[in-house]
Amino acid sequence: HEMNGNWYPWSMGSTPQDFILAWRRIHDIFANKSLGSTRLQWIWCVNNADVGGYAAENYWVGENYVDWMGIDGYNFGTSQSWSSWLTPNQVFDNMITRLKNLSSTKPICINEYASTSMRIGNTPNITAKSDWLQQFCTYMNNKQIKMASYFNTEKETDWAIFGGVRGDSLWGNYSVYSAYRSCLQSTDWILANSTNARLISDAQFAGTS
Structure with a gap:
């Protein structure tokens, strides 16, 4: 997880070879x-x-030790002094290409993604964030991303799309972004099991469906 960063113990004070050996041992x-x-x-x-x-x-551990290749990426917009607004393509394209060079057979997933609403300066722009969410939905389909998990936590900025500090509509007492719901309701996504929404097939679990 984010071993090519500089904020976790397994990427600070250790080497890629240490990581690889530890991964393979646990595997x-x-x-x-x-x-x-x-x-x-x-x-x-x-x-x-x-x-x-x-x-x-x-840090590549080898095809025999991996089922999925994942990426974490965020659109920080102008929420940080060092950041600027990025499209989904700008956030993910480069690393997707690099991962495909490591393996042409493993499915790719986005393990963490989110967008701020700070499009310009420190003024929230709910419409800009809604547009970004729709763009990501299209991006996933175009890039054949098999799985994605939204980072629904208010941390460095207003990431949340459900129950956060802002949204474009309400669900009960919770602020929500309707663009995310519209994306999930698209026929491009695998629909939930009608009897138990938590159930998926073995092929879906493996990213081959």
């Missing part, structure tokens, strides 16, 4: 417990940009 422990691919999937997830002392590729 083999689970494999020896007969936890097959229908019960456990391994996601090798990098930050969308190299921030630490090593490139993401230096």
Whole structure:
């Protein structure tokens, strides 16, 4: 997880080889417990940009130890002194290309993504964030991203799309962004199981469906 950054113990004070050895050891422990691919999937997830002392590729553990390749990336907009507004393409394109160079067979997922509403300066722009959410929905389909998880937490900025400090509509007492709901209701997504929304098929679990 974000091993090519500089904010976690496994990317500070250790080397890529240390990470690879640790990953493979833990992987083999689970494999020896007969936890097959229908019960456990391994996601090798990098930050969308190299921030630490090593490139993401230096941490590659090998195809035999990975089921999915993942990316975490954010549109910080102008919420930080060092950041500017970025489209989904600008956030993810470069790293997606790099991951595909590592493996042409593993499915790609976006493990964390979010957008601020700060389009220009410190003034929230709900419309701009709504547009970004719609753009990401289209982006996922165009890039054949198999899975994505939104970072619904108010942390560095107003990331949340449900229950956060702002939105374009209400669901009960919660502020929400309707653009996200519209995206999930698209026929481009795998619909939830009608009897149990938490159930998925083995193929969906493996990213092959």
